[in-house]
Amino acid sequence: MTEFRCNFHNHTVLSPCADLTMTTENYINFLTKSSLDWISITDHNSSANVRNYKKIIEENSGIKVIPGIEVQSIEEVHILVYFEHTHECEEFGKIIEESLIIKSYNQEKLGYQILTDESGEFSEIIDSPYLGSSSSYSVDKIFSMAKKYSTAVVPAHIFRANGLITQLGIPPKINFDAVEVKSEKEMEKAKKIGYSKFIFGCDSHFPQQLENISCYIEADSRNFQNFQNSLNSEKVIPVWQP
Amino acid sequence: MKIEKIAQCDFLETVFIPENFDSEILIGHTGDLLSEVMRNCQENSIWVTHQSHQNIIAVSEVTGAKAIVIAENLNFNADTVESAKDASIALFKTKLSAFECCGKLYNLLKND
Numbered sequence: 001m002t003e004f005r006c007n008f009h010n011h012t013v014l015s016p017c018a019d020l021t022m023t024t025e026n027y028i029n030f031l032t033k034s035s036l037d038w039i040s041i042t043d044h045n046s047s048a049n050v051r052n053y054k055k056i057i058e059e060n061s062g063i064k065v066i067p068g069i070e071v072q073s074i075e076e077v078h079i080l081v082y083f084e085h086t087h088e089c090e091e092f093g094k095i096i097e098e099s100l101i102i103k104s105y106n107q108e109k110l111g112y113q114i115l116t117d118e119s120g121e122f123s124e125i126i127d128s129p130y131l132g133s134s135s136s137y138s139v140d141k142i143f144s145m146a147k148k149y150s151t152a153v154v155p156a157h158i159f160r161a162n163g164l165i166t167q168l169g170i171p172p173k174i175n176f177d178a179v180e181v182k183s184e185k186e187m188e189k190a191k192k193i194g195y196s197k198f199i200f201g202c203d204s205h206f207p208q209q210l211e212n213i214s215c216y217i218e219a220d221s222r223n224f225q226n227f228q229n230s231l232n233s234e235k236v237i238p239v240w241q242p
Numbered sequence: 243m244k245i246e247k248i249a250q251c252d253f254l255e256t257v258f259i260p261e262n263f264d265s266e267i268l269i270g271h272t273g274d275l276l277s278e279v280m281r282n283c284q285e286n287s288i289w290v291t292h293q294s295h296q297n298i299i300a301v302s303e304v305t306g307a308k309a310i311v312i313a314e315n316l317n318f319n320a321d322t323v324e325s326a327k328d329a330s331i332a333l334f335k336t337k338l339s340a341f342e343c344c345g346k347l348y349n350l351l352k353n354d
Contacts, residue, residue, distance in 0.1 A: 075295045076274075138295060138319065168297045169276030170304075 001220055005213045006236075008040040008066065009080060009156065009180065009201025013122070014049040016111035016132045018205045024056045024120030030210035031061050038222050042068035042080055042201075045100055045131045047093030048115055051086050056120050064222040069093050070156055071146075072132075073139045074101075077155060078162045080180065080201075081142075084150035084224035092149060096142075102133035139164070143174050152177040152228050154199050159186050171195070178231040184240055197231050200238040213239050243267045243354045245309065245332055248288065253346055254311065257318060257333035258326055265308040270351060272344050276301045283307050288347060290340050294318050299325035308332060311347075313340040 011018035012027075031039070041053045047069045054065040067089035068082045083089035104127070107113070113131050117123040135142065139155075146153045155164035158179045165171065171193050178197040181187045187198055200215040216237040219226035230236050245263050249256050271283040272290040276297055283289055285306030290313055291298060298310055299322060309332035312318055318326075318333055326333050336343045 075293060166275060166277045167293075168295060169280045169301050170297050172295070172297060 001218050004037040004217045004219060004222055005035050006038045006217055007036060007202050007204070007210075007212060007214045008038075008068070008082065008199060009042050009070070009214070010039060010204040010210065011043055011070075012041060012049045012053055013112070013114040013116065014043045014046055014126070014131065015205070016105075016107075016113050016130065017044070018111070019207065020112065020114070021207050022205070024053055024116060026207040027053065027057055027210060028060045030207050031057065031063055034211040034213070036063055036211075036213060038064045038066070038217065038227075040066040040068040040080075040082055042070045043131070044070050045072055045093075045096050045133065045135065046113075046126075047089045048097075048126075050089055050093070052116050052118055052120065054086060055118070066224065066227060069096065071096050071142050072134045072162065073142050074134050074136055075139055075167050076134055076162055077139050077164050077167045078157065079139065079142055079146075079164075080154040080156045080199075081146045082152040082154070082224075082227065088149040088151075092146065095145065096135050096137075097129060097131075099135040099137055100129040100131070100133040101136055102130040103128050105130035105132075139168070139172060140174060143176070150224065152231055154178045154180055154231075156180045156201070157182055157203065158190060165193070177228065178236070182241070184238070187238070197234050198238070199231060199236055200240075202241060212241060214241065215239055243351060248309065248347075248350070249332075249334070251346070251350065253336050253338050253343065254334040255336065257335055258323055259332045260327070260330040263308075263330065263332060267309060267351065270344065270347050271307065272340055280304055288351075290343050290347065292316060292340065294322055296322045296325050298322060299329050299331055302331045303329050309334065311336055311343055313338060313343050
């Protein structure tokens with residue numbers, strides 16, 4: 001068994017709120033300085049950069065990347081969906097993009113949404129839809145749609161802005177694979193309302209955050225089954241951020 | 243104020259009023275963050291929101307809100323309407339913005 005160092009919540013230049021320096025080059029620069037072993041790419045409401053980032057990171061750093069997406073439901077709840085397969089993440093990402101309720105937006109004010117090519121170069125600016133928008137789908141619907149694929153569905157930062165409990169007040173009756181919390185205090189609070197399976201992410205929007213380890217997973221290898229098993233068996237070990 | 247009087251308002255469309263509804267509406271609240279509504283909404287409120295998730299019914303039960311208005315011509319989810327029936331919460335919708343709807347309801351309740 002190996003203890004893998006992980007951070008499963010990271011944005012790229014595609015997310016309008018992420019820094020323009022969240023390039024593949026900076027991912028490699030900061031990730032190779034870190035001791036991370038296993039990460040995920042989770043842009044807002046799109047998975048269009050996942051394939052290229054995953055390939056570049058895995059080839060240049062040896063770090064394994066789980067394809068992911070952070071969906072915003074109609075209730076403005078942020079939900080992380082982790083996929084076993086990149087092509088399924090892309091298919092789901094397209095469905096979410098099509099469902100976004102804000103089509104046009106002010107790029108200068110709200111941030112650019114940039115696609116990268118296979119070599120990590122900027123290839124296109126996406127000016128519609130606005131990826132910071134809500135999907136027209138509810139939390140329940142997003143959960144059931146995501147579960148048609150091999151996925152782990154995890155509400156993000158549940159007590160923070162756009163968190164499940166902030167938005168919905170009371171836990172909905174959905175059997176999530178885990179919930180993401182940001183501190184020990186939040187974990188205790190989450191336990192009191194019935195959650196027992198957790199994940200801990202940095203929600204990196206700036207390159208400096210890419211170095212942070214947010215949790216450990218003990219496994220014999222970094223495959224999706226082991227990731228899911230760790231969530232299910234409540235074995236993800238938190239590293240609390242300052 | 244009796245729910246019948248509120249239901250008569252021309253800017254409100256009744257989605258559901260429970261049978262034998264005898265609660266008085268005394269005050270109002272507006273908000274979409276249910277954690278905030280849970281903290282601040284008072285008993286016997288009419289609550290104006292954009293949130294259609296089923297949890298608005300549970301939040302109404304917790305806070306003692308008796309009626310919910312969904313603004314901007316939005317619709318309640320089907321399961322929300324079902325839950326409202328179980329919990330005896332009145333539901334209305336309006337074509338108005340939440341701001342305009344609150345203004346009208348405020349005047350209505352203040353002048354009662």
